[in-house]
Amino acid sequence: xxxxxxxxxxxxxxxxxxxxxxxxxxxxxxxxxxxxxxxxxxxxxxxxxxxxxxxxxxxxxxxxxxxxxxxxxxxxxxxxxxxxxxxxxxxxxxxxxxxxxxxxxxxxxxxxxxxxxxxxxxxxxxxxxxxxxxxxxxxxxxxxxxxxxxxxxxxxxxxxxxxxxxxxxxxxxxxxxxxxxxxxxxxxxxxxxxxxxxxxxxxxxxxxxxxxxxxxxxxxxxxxxxxxxxxxxxxxxxxxxxxxxxxxxxxxxxxxxxxxxxxxxxxxxxxxxxxxxxxxxxxxxx
Amino acid sequence: xxxxxxxxxxxxxxxxxxxxxxxxxxxxxxxxxxxxxxxxxxxxxxxxxxxxxxxxxxxxxxxxxxxxxxxxxxxxxxxxxxxxxxxxxxxxxxxxxxxxxxxxxxxxxxxxxxxxxxxxxxxxxxxxxxxxxxxxxxxxxxxxxxxxxxxxxxxxxxxxxxxxxxxxxxxxxxxxxxxxxxxxxxxxxxxxxxxxxxxxxxxxxxxxxxxxxxxxxxxxxxxxxxxxxxxxxxxxxxxxxxxxxxxxxxxxxxxxxxxxxx
Numbered sequence: 001x002x003x004x005x006x007x008x009x010x011x012x013x014x015x016x017x018x019x020x021x022x023x024x025x026x027x028x029x030x031x032x033x034x035x036x037x038x039x040x041x042x043x044x045x046x047x048x049x050x051x052x053x054x055x056x057x058x059x060x061x062x063x064x065x066x067x068x069x070x071x072x073x074x075x076x077x078x079x080x081x082x083x084x085x086x087x088x089x090x091x092x093x094x095x096x097x098x099x100x101x102x103x104x105x106x107x108x109x110x111x112x113x114x115x116x117x118x119x120x121x122x123x124x125x126x127x128x129x130x131x132x133x134x135x136x137x138x139x140x141x142x143x144x145x146x147x148x149x150x151x152x153x154x155x156x157x158x159x160x161x162x163x164x165x166x167x168x169x170x171x172x173x174x175x176x177x178x179x180x181x182x183x184x185x186x187x188x189x190x191x192x193x194x195x196x197x198x199x200x201x202x203x204x205x206x207x208x209x210x211x212x213x214x215x216x217x218x219x220x221x222x223x224x225x226x227x228x229x230x231x232x233x234x235x236x237x238x239x240x241x242x243x244x245x246x247x248x249x250x251x252x253x254x255x256x257x258x259x260x261x262x263x264x265x266x267x268x269x270x271x272x273x274x275x276x277x278x279x280x281x282x283x284x285x286x
Numbered sequence: 287x288x289x290x291x292x293x294x295x296x297x298x299x300x301x302x303x304x305x306x307x308x309x310x311x312x313x314x315x316x317x318x319x320x321x322x323x324x325x326x327x328x329x330x331x332x333x334x335x336x337x338x339x340x341x342x343x344x345x346x347x348x349x350x351x352x353x354x355x356x357x358x359x360x361x362x363x364x365x366x367x368x369x370x371x372x373x374x375x376x377x378x379x380x381x382x383x384x385x386x387x388x389x390x391x392x393x394x395x396x397x398x399x400x401x402x403x404x405x406x407x408x409x410x411x412x413x414x415x416x417x418x419x420x421x422x423x424x425x426x427x428x429x430x431x432x433x434x435x436x437x438x439x440x441x442x443x444x445x446x447x448x449x450x451x452x453x454x455x456x457x458x459x460x461x462x463x464x465x466x467x468x469x470x471x472x473x474x475x476x477x478x479x480x481x482x483x484x485x486x487x488x489x490x491x492x493x494x495x496x497x498x499x500x501x502x503x504x505x506x507x508x509x510x511x512x513x514x515x516x517x518x519x520x521x522x523x524x525x526x527x528x529x530x531x532x533x534x535x536x537x538x539x540x541x542x543x544x545x546x547x548x
Contacts, residue, residue, distance in 0.1 A: 059457070083465070101462065103481075118463045165462065
């Protein structure tokens, strides 16, 4: 289902982390040795309780934090050789709180800021800005002051300002916090279309329904370690692992587990899968 | 970040237990004392006495040095520059054109530097033995309006929060390719607009929420406030106050009534 790393060489992957560890200044070891390989075009969810190391891992990937030990390659080069600005061109990181990056007078200027920092040609800047604004559906807000927009739209602006730098990987740190159902669906539609364009999407989230619905690969973090790397079905079939990370599986998975006695498999992640399984268990077709 | 804002060091020495009002008065007395003494040797004696107080309060050496680092730079500058601008008295040690350096000038420079060390370390005694909470409470007890006291404690409480926010905003902009340490001073300072705007907006939003939270907890409902914790002066506090008072009164009397040069 997902491109398994086994049997492929490191050079086939966009991000290669080998046993990276990270300690904060106060001596707390937030990453205790994480190894993983991430290819182009993947749709990955990173899950784990608060303080499990998700954000620390993300910040190590884009150079805001540097691994205290271990090695990390991005786009075939050791990330240690690259500045944060160089890495920003490969890995775009949209922060959890959009208000931490919005400062311009208009949405358009805000989006233009990143590519201009990277020193792109004028024409390229305009092209990327145009593309990013269109992609996030922000055309009608072009001339609006970003801080006056709703949270859902502010988050879209912050994501647009990251994708305008044309990074291969787009890292979204809890992009759905504080949004209502429709805003979440809307935002995820944008994420899916970015993924379809070939971008690698990495989604840090607590929302297991989101994981079940969109991710093709799930990284489960706990206590600074990567304790599971699998597809969503594989994660949800193991309720014990989930419980150990203080995360709630989606309701449909819990239901499937309770229906185990009726021949329903445990690796159910979405309502559609449950319907299929029930149909199969009845031995009939729809 | 936190260390920068809150110098308080946990402890249970007589300085930690002393009534914060006495400590504030004592520190003010010693400040005045440091300002009226001009003689290098008396200033060194005062510095030594303050040093003993620091030791009795079990000040951590590393934290003390960290807190006084800024002042150390100023002291070095004063020692170097003072003689050039105050070439009075004799003997003249060096004279070339308009540059003249005298021995009293050098000694005066050192004395001023020591005075600054006295001022900084005496206030440090107050800061590291008193929690910010007690400090504000003592000021209110000494007549500061309660709202000002509250504003002060909120400001102190939120400094680390804003520190963390600025850090996060810097990171967010760096992730968008901003390089803060590149370019001329002018260019660099312009880059900080990208940090300043989100910081101010964040601060205003926080202030707005905070004022609502205060109101919803009935802030200002009663004019006459009651206090959960009250200070009471013990015998040792009166003794300390008397000692601090004498430490200022005797030299002041000698200087202004007896015209002794100190």
